[in-house]
Amino acid sequence: MAEIKGKYTIECVYGDLYQFSLFANNGQLLYESREYATLASCKSGIETFKKNVQDEKTKTRIDVDKNKNYKFIIKNGNSIYVGESYKTKTAAENSAESVKRFALISDIIVK
Template sequence: MSKFEVYQDARSEYRFRLKADNGQKILASEGYSAKAGCMNGIESVRKNSQDDKRYERLKASNGKHYFNLKASNGQVIGTSEMYESSSGMENGIASVTSNAPKATIEEV
């Protein structure tokens, strides 16, 4: 089952990562100073993941593809892993679209 993992990083910031049914990480957040902000970020991913216009498709300087999921205000709420091809990136977007709405939340 897909899930959002909520955790604190080395700087005590709250973060989440969305994992697909197979356990692969498909989206990661930036740091939040408060847990409530992190939880709001998860809800924003659930909502915005259903709108293809919210996905910013990018290419890194090393030639790999990745995407950002943005909220309606333009703020980045999640960043993908790096993909070798644009088709891999599109599969990642499809995975976020299908997994985010039903994903459980687990604190790790």
């Protein structure tokens, strides 16, 4: 049976900055990074992201915004990762678990 993988995509945004996104195997956007100055620093950001979301010191919480949308927040030391918005707390919790699951096994595609 084939391993179920998501994918990271790296795109050039705003003309000269790079950003990575993590997608689940069904195409759902799980996480979008901040912008990076170079392609190399963006790739390094993916490696840091992988390490941090899997670290046993990492804390995950669910937050609700003023529009009653839920987001997961993954924190490890000074690194904070805020997920996409979801209509339910359960959807945000499931997305946070998907990020942890797909972070290590997803291929990287540079667009």
